[in-house]
Amino acid sequence: AQTVTQSQPEMSVQEAETVTLSCTYDTSESDYYLFWYKQPPSRQMILVIRQEAYKQQNATENRFSVNFQKAAKSFSLKISDSQLGDAAMYFCAYRILIQGAQKLVFGQGTRLTINP
Amino acid sequence: GAGVSQSPSNKVTEKGKDVELRCDPISGHTALYWYRQSLGQGLEFLIYFQGNSAPDKSGLPSDRFSAERTGGSVSTLTIQRTQQEDSAVYLCASSPWGLTYEQYFGPGTRLTVT
Numbered sequence: 001a002q003t004v005t006q007s008q009p010e011m012s013v014q015e016a017e018t019v020t021l022s023c024t025y026d027t028s029e030s031d032y033y034l035f036w037y038k039q040p041p042s043r044q045m046i047l048v049i050r051q052e053a054y055k056q057q058n059a060t061e062n063r064f065s066v067n068f069q070k071a072a073k074s075f076s077l078k079i080s081d082s083q084l085g086d087a088a089m090y091f092c093a094y095r096i097l098i099q100g101a102q103k104l105v106f107g108q109g110t111r112l113t114i115n116p
Numbered sequence: 117g118a119g120v121s122q123s124p125s126n127k128v129t130e131k132g133k134d135v136e137l138r139c140d141p142i143s144g145h146t147a148l149y150w151y152r153q154s155l156g157q158g159l160e161f162l163i164y165f166q167g168n169s170a171p172d173k174s175g176l177p178s179d180r181f182s183a184e185r186t187g188g189s190v191s192t193l194t195i196q197r198t199q200q201e202d203s204a205v206y207l208c209a210s211s212p213w214g215l216t217y218e219q220y221f222g223p224g225t226r227l228t229v230t
Contacts, residue, residue, distance in 0.1 A: 045221035
């Protein structure tokens with residue numbers, strides 16, 4: 001089965017502090033991409049960061065970084081120096097290619113609140 | 117450049133009516149995807165188009181759901197005889213063909229079936 005699990009339905013953090021969102025996944029594919037998307041109340045899904053499964057180096061985008069543990073099938077997101085604008089739903093996802101078709105499999109999401 | 121657009125933004129319909137949801141992908145993107153997001157849930161894959169063909173329709177929840185794409189551009193998702201459980205946000209995304217490309221999402225259509 002291809003699944004993504006986000007075990008934290010809600011998280012909160014003080015402004016300027018660091019928070020880590022957890023994600024585990026299950027796939028039998030060897031070639032895939034992992035993503036974190038942000039969805040603010042506007043509903044617009046915004047790509048935060050992505051990781052190619054064949055790369056060992058963890059991806060980093062400014063204040064956002066991931067801890068990718070391929071053997072453990074874990075892909076957590078760390079947000080440093082949290083800002084009020086980071087408040088949103090965060091979705092972990094992976095994309096695979098099966099028989100020529102791309103599938104994006106999402107987790108249930110984590111709602112992140114930033115406390116001023 | 118213009119992003120992915122969807123119309124209508126919101127749709128309220130009575131149970132049993134048919135609805136059409138429209139998606140305009142980014143120009144030049146050959147791949148187009150439909151997802152459904154029920155309240156408080158993650159995104160559920162519905163269907164994927166490569167050009168005008170749909171190699172994967174496995175996510176469509178019932179035969180009341182259908183989708184088409186014409187001219188390799190605009191796509192329409194049709195729900196016939198709507199039910200209350202169809203109430204959700206329907207998101208469309210597009211990308212260039214290939215596993216390395218990210219999907220760009222539209223703002224979604226919120227469908228409410230009364």
